[in-house]
Amino acid sequence: MSIAATRELIGDAALKFILKEGRDVYNTAHARRSMTAHQKTAVLAMYQECCVAGCGSRVGLQDDHQVPWAKTRHTWAPGMHPICPHHHDRKTHHRWDFVPEPPDPVTGHLRLVPPEDPDHPDNTGTPRPMPPDQPARELNPWD
Numbered sequence: 001m002s003i004a005a006t007r008e009l010i011g012d013a014a015l016k017f018i019l020k021e022g023r024d025v026y027n028t029a030h031a032r033r034s035m036t037a038h039q040k041t042a043v044l045a046m047y048q049e050c051c052v053a054g055c056g057s058r059v060g061l062q063d064d065h066q067v068p069w070a071k072t073r074h075t076w077a078p079g080m081h082p083i084c085p086h087h088h089d090r091k092t093h094h095r096w097d098f099v100p101e102p103p104d105p106v107t108g109h110l111r112l113v114p115p116e117d118p119d120h121p122d123n124t125g126t127p128r129p130m131p132p133d134q135p136a137r138e139l140n141p142w143d
């Protein structure tokens with residue numbers, strides 16, 4: 001059934017879904033560098049655009065590990081952000097970094113600042129922002 005036909009059928013009614021046989025892709029991690037398709041879908045559903053506050057780009061989004069994969073050796077959805085190529089380049093090659101403060105409570109966006117900014121983690125002595133918790137369990141990416 002098409003979305004248009006479904007909308008016509010239900011009108012203004014509200015739908016609630018109960019997922020009985022789902023997979024928790026958000027709280028699972030795996031040892032590969034890339035997100036699984038399920039993890040990527042979950043992260044993009046949360047942001048739908050570059051994670052940098054004020055950017056709004058939806059073109060060519062790349063996967064950013066909040067804590068570099070080389071340090072964690074796991075890929076976990078809460079530690080991942082979609083980021084546009086421009087901001088990913090700034091963060092990866094020009095020492096820009098996220099301000100160590102909670103993300104925007106509504107959008108989840110983070111402030112990315114250049115190395116000379118007084119709020120840059122290297123200038124404040126504040127630890128870099130970390131994902132909220134560690135992964136609940138390992139996920140076999142081939143599942």
Ligand SMILES: [Zn+2]
Binds near residue numbers: 050084
């Ligand atoms: Zn951006």
